Amino acid sequence: MAPPANRAVWQDAPAAPGVIRDSTIPGSDELGDHKVLVKVHAWAINPCDYMLQDRDMGLAYPMILGCDVAGTVEAVVPGSPAASKFSVGDRVFGFCANNGFQEYVVLEDKLMAKVPDNMAYREPVVLGLCIATSAMxxxxxxxxxxxxPRPGAPKNGKSVLIWGGSSAVGSNAIQLVTAAGYDAIATCSKKNFDYVKSLGAAQVFxxxxxxxxxxxxxxxxxxxxxGIFMAAGLKDGNAAAIKVAAASKQTLKFASSNFIENLEEIPKGVEVKQLSPGSFKPFPxxxxxxxxxxxxxYLPQALASGAYKIAPPPLVINNKGLEGIQEAIDLQRMIGEKGQEGVKAAFIRAKGEVNEDEVTPVKLIVERA
Structure with missing residues (x-):
């Protein structure tokens, strides 16, 4: 059977808005053993989307940005390992390393799961890239x-510091370490204390x-x-979290979502855990x-049982499909530049005027028209 017609948001050059035009996709007989073709019903926006749009990262253009998607399985090779897990028509969510802002997206069967029956696509689509990043x-x-993590894991008496606990990556990190039996110690702004505690943080600073x-x-x-995980905060977050590690009487492992370049300046007593640029494992x-x-x-069962929370909560910006992607990227950029004021602007765009107390961490979502 011929593949369906497809469109995508193309990035033709750095610092240019996305342009919608046709895109090719493989037929069902071309997917191979571990690929699944998904018809997308919801896209989530990540900070990397606007960063990659704005900056020349040495990537090949034109390209397609976007990572987090949710939708229905359109095709899978019969008899393949992927077909043992997913069938045509299944409601699924997952992510890819860019290439997500399309109407039909190919996902690795290892990086996707079924959407629980009681959930809309907009809910689990927030998780993909951020839970995978946290877990790595x-x-x-x-x-x-x-x-x-595992269901019913007993407390092990150890703690883990999550720097940037209210971020999308931090929200997942807190839940994962708590489900593994650790006490999650987190940092965030005072405004987000209750939100971070609701995810299971034992202490918040x-x-x-x-x-x-x-x-x-x-x-x-x-x-x-x-150990310490710097989930959000870029270079300033690295510096602040490393300062904590250096001051501790313990020799602490430190991992960061932002690559640390100045390893020669790291104080003694901090064990930095990261790969060198030459040995980093490729995506995916x-x-x-x-x-x-x-x-x-752990995730599918925990999500279905309610043990794992959808965090950050989804905020649907529009239901224009691909035509609404650039608006959502622009709002994500505003959040990155203006912080809380940017989040408030996104709430107002989605819901109209809002009270300050309603403005909480969110993941921006675009739904299919």
Whole structure:
């Protein structure tokens, strides 16, 4: 059977808005053993989407951005390993390393899962890239090497510091380490304390507090800290979290979502866990190792049972399909530049005038028309 007609948002050059035009997709007989063709019903927007749109990252143009998608299975090769897990018509969510802003997207069967029956596409679509990123740094053998999450895991008496707990990556990291039996110690702004605690954080600290280093060290050194994960904060976040690690009486493992270039300046007593640029595992292989914590293990059951929360909550910006993607990217850029004011602008765009108390961390969503 011939593949369906497809359109995509093309990025023709850095700092240019996306342009919608046709895109090719493989037929069902071309997918291979581990690929699934998905008809997309919802797209989630990540900060990397506007960053990649704005900057010349040395990528080949034209290209298609976008990672997180949810929709229905359109095609899978009969008899393939992927067909043992997914069937045509299944409602699924997952992610890819760019190439997501299309009406039909090819996903790796290891990086997707079924949408629970009681959920709309807009809910689990927020998880893909961020839960996979969190899992890689928390559980990967090259990073913190924590124990994997599992239903009913007992408390192990150890803590993990999540710097940037209210971010999309941090929201997932808190839930994953808590489900693995660790006490999640998190930082965020005061406004988001209740949100972060609702995800399972045992203790929350204001990252803007002048004494936050001393307070965090005192908390971590009450017992054994299994590591620090800088989930959000870029270079400033790295510097602040490394300062905590250096001040601790323990030798702490440190992993960051933002690559650390100045390793020669890292204080003694901090064990940085990251790959060198030359040995970094390529996409999507880098996420395969830790799928027992995500799509091929803990996540589907925990999501279906309600043990895992949809976080950050979805905020539907429009239901224009691909025609609404650029608007959502622009709003995500505003959030990146203006912080809380940017989030408020997104709420107003989606819901009209809102009270300040309603403005919480969110993931921007575009739905199919």
């Amino acid at each position: 740094f928390l559980f990967g053998e090259d990073y913190l090497q924590l124990e994997y 204001d990252y803007k507090d002048a004494d936050v280093t001393e307070k965090l060290v005192a908390e971590l050194d009450k017992g054994e800290c299994a 292989i880098c996420w395969f190792e830790t799928t027992p914590a995500t799509f091929e293990g």
